[in-house]
Structure formats: structure tokens, C-alpha cells
Amino acid sequence: MALNIINPGLSTSIQDLGRPGYFHLGIPIGGAMDRFSMRVANMLVGNSEEAAGLEAVFMGPEIEFTNDTAIAITGADIPVMIDGVEQPTWTALAVSKGQKLSFGFLKAGARLYIAIAGGITTPEALGSRSTYPIGALGGFEGRNIAAGDTLPTGTGGNVNIGATVAPAMRRMPSNPAILRMVKGLYWHRLTEASGAQFLNDEWKVAPEADRMGYRFRGGKALEFVDREQPFGAGSDPSNIVDGCYSYGSIQVPGGTEPIVLHRDAVSGGGYFTLGAIISADMDFIGQLQPHTPVKFEAVSMDAALSARKERHKLLDTIRAELS
């Protein structure tokens, strides 16, 4: 049982829910950028939510199935075809041996997720199948998938073909997107006026946006509180003595273009960070296309925890409906 990759798309990788526990060695958690969509795709095909599937960016892959099985596509809004016939997304689909999965042009969002009954069963590396290409870890031989690859899959269980998730429960960012953040880390390095300006400005997703981090531009350059730079930090006011980075932390090298670190984050470095995106909104970043307008909204810790609970509740509701 396997998937034959005819065309990999632009950048398609095997992902699951990641490999926690090695960030202290510079190996990031990785896993699906939009974990909500990955989890739901797995639920639809009766997998454990930790099962490995595919994450594709902007363009879908073309895949041939070597056995009768079930699949589900979630995440970005993109036409899904089986043997050229359009199929619904966020729905459990039956596919037969020899059939081909392909995709049309992306309509909204940035990343689509493909789950297959039984999951992809490439070898685990440090407890996860997630692809971390920089470290040549996990995935298919440590890299993204390529034409001609054959990805092994496991044995699926019972799948309720046709089961679907209502559009209202498909959690996607708004446009303009609002990314909620908790102020902190090195926020105090900014002048009060500059901090307010940062939150007031409209930013746009830059083309340099990937699994490591999303860059934004369009807002005003930041102003720093004057200080003599501490020993070992480096001379730029945006420099600090190299420290750990939080997932979702917002660094602004040179004070010009914010970068939000994502699932394949570098674990540390010498740039100040002004806070971090709340955990509930991390999925949204994975669905932002370049040039999407974005505003950063500062919220309290209580609001961050409520948003996190709300996301959990939505997943619980979907779980209950699909079980």
C-alpha cells in the first residue's frame, strides 16, 4: 500500500504533529503548520490525529493510489480532482487502486493537507515523521517529496465515506488577517510610540514566508529605547545576547521587517523579539498567502487562553460529529 508521486507540486512534505523535546539542540518541533486542518483531515479518514499526511503549499501534488483506500483534503480552498472529476474538500473520499488525485488552482489559503487512511508510514526520526529538510530529518529520506517517490501507507480502519465538516467549522484566517499576540520577551526595547505604531500599522505577508518563519513588510521602522549595547550582544539596537526563540515569537532584525517564527523555527539567535503570536492563531499563519494584509493585535494572557480553549472546543465538536 503506497502513494506514487507523479508530480510533487511546489513544496510538499510529509508532516504530522511534530517532534517535541529537541529544541534545546536546535531541532524544532516541526509538523503541520496548520495543525487544525491536519487533525481534521486525519479524523475524516479514521486515523489517529497524530498520523502523518502531506502538507502542500500553493499547489497540490499529483498522486496515484496503489490500493483502494480513503482520503480527505483540508486546509486551503482548492479544487480537488480524482481522475479529473471534482470532489468536495473537508470530506472523506473513497479512491480505488490506479486512480489519480490532482488539484486545480488555489482559491484561498496557502496550505492544503492530505490525509490517507492508515497514514503515511515512512520511518520516524526522533519520534516523528515530520520533514525537517535543514537537518535532513524525517519525511522521505530527510527531504520533501519528489516525482517518482513511493510513500508507504498503513492499514486504515473504518471510514465513513462522505462524512464532511460544515464550512462554518473550517477554521481559516480572515482577510485582512488578525494575528493576536501577547506582548513580552523584549517588548521593553521599543519606545512607547513605536510599540503603538507597530500594532496600528497594516503589514503585508512578504514573499519570504516558509515553514521556518513568515516575514512581513509595509509598516514603519521601529524605534528603540536608547541604551549602551550589553557585552556580547552586537552593535545594532535590535541585537541581544543570543537567546532562545519562542515559537510564534516576532523578531524584527534592524527594526524593519517583522519575522514570526513558525513550526520549523530556528531555536535561538541574536535578535530582540517583541512578543509571540498566541498558540490559537499559529494555524492561521500557515494559511496566509504573500501580500495578504495583516494586523497584529495585542491581547492579555487570559484572552490567549480563552482563544486556545475555543479552538480545542471546536476540535472536540468536530471529533464528536465524526465519531
Next chain:
Amino acid sequence: MKTRYTFGGDEHIYVEIDEEMSLDAFFKSLSMSNAVREAEIEGITEICPANASFQVKFNPDVIHPDDLLARIKTLEEKAIQAEKRLNTRIIEIPVYYQDPWTHETLMRFRERHQDPTGSDLEYAARINGFDSVDDFITAHHSQPWFVSMVGFVSGLPFLYQLVEREKQLEVPKYLRPRTDTPKLTVGYGGCFSCIYSVRGAGGYQMFGITPMPIYDPEQKVTYLQDFMVLFRPGDIVKWRPIDRAEYDDICQQVEDGTYIPKMANVEFDLDTFNQDIAKTNARLMEALNGA
């Protein structure tokens, strides 16, 4: 030193031991992160010690951020009283300074550098007041270094030299980061040296290259078969300059599976070190040379 506690979103607590780098700050951050680990607090998923700070990642569904913060604060006192002594290793890392590969790369990214007319080493030697590149290279490898952080990407060590503050070498990072750095480049930024474990982007000045892999996800390199990452915070490193012939020779030995890194177990006591740096370093070298 003034400890500062802050949140990184709803899943991280960041503890800055000091704004500036020092061995005292490093030891306290290591002691505190060890104390947090030993406390086995439910909900913590990652503990990452850094140069003068550390970070804890946690699941806020299991423990409220405020409760965890309060728990971590209670461990600060314990860390202050902890012995500043480490049982660690000293490892010799051969370095081919001024190698052709980092030279080719630094020429390719010259427009991103402070001094487009020279090399990274010429620039570093000049701004640190050395008469020649050779003198600067000697200063870089004559005294041992401390691995004060592992991270950025896969198993990359940050190293801090075991010398008096006034003898520390300092260089800025590139004006704009490069998009390419050869694998196993020995780099320098701020007061830290590093070894790029994998090829990729980087902003540190490039001084040379080591033939000795420090990260191997396939775990084929003989000394990385137990674990794919060589370095741990607290390791001590001694650079040893080598020429092209020895570089090629070591590469071959690594390939053949016959290369054995030179290393020895040592004890490092911060107070003893602060009392007599020269004597402490001489003892470390004795241990390494006896290996």
C-alpha cells in the same frame, strides 16, 4: 545580574539571567534550567538553556502560565546556591583557517559585509587591534572555549572563550545575513564562535572550516552513532589549526570510519577559573593532551 521573567505567548516562559554575556550568567542559567528539569513539573515539554538566559515551553492546558512562572521563580534561590562546578568534556576540534570554501562564499556575499574590500578574518583582525591575521588566528585558538548554547539549527554550538573580558574577541554579524554558509564553517558573531552544523543561511563572520562532522541524522559517523548531535551545553572546546593536507586526511578518516575525536573528561569549577584563568586553562589542556 538581574533576572527578568517574561512570557513568550501562552506556551513559553523566558528567563533572562543577564542582559550581557558572562560565564556567571551562563552558569546560573544552566543551574536554573537544571533545577527546573529536576523539579519534574507537569506540563513542561521543553527546557532550553542559552548563553545568559533559558526558556521553558509548556502546555497551558496542564498548568496555568502564572502558576508555572511562580514555580520557576522559587527555583532561582536553589540555582544561586548550586555549586558552579561541571563534570564535562574537553574536545579538540581541528580547524582549517582561511580555507578555499569559506573564502569562495565570503567573496560571493561581499556586498553584505562591513568591509567589501577584505576578507572576514582581515576585518576581524583589524577591528580587534591585531597587527596580522595570523596573530588574530592565534588568539582564536590558543585558549579553550565553552559551549554556552546549542541551537539555531541542528546541533550548532555557540562558544564563549575562556579568557578575561578584555581579551574577548568581538565582531559584528554581517550587515545582511548570507543565504549560504558551507557546512562545518567556523564562524564568529558578537563574542561567540560557532560551528555551522549544516549548510544554510548565516550571519556570522567566516574564519575557517572543520573536517569533523558534529551532526549526522543518519548516525553513520562513528562517534555520532549513539546520538546525532555531538555538543551539549557545558562542553569545552579547543581549536587546533590544521593545513590542507591534514584537512583532507581527517575527511578521509571520517569517511572510513576510523576518525576518533580527541577528548577527555574534565571538571570545571567557575570559582577556581575566576581565581586563576591561566592555571585552569593549563590544567584543561593537560587533560586534553593526556587523552
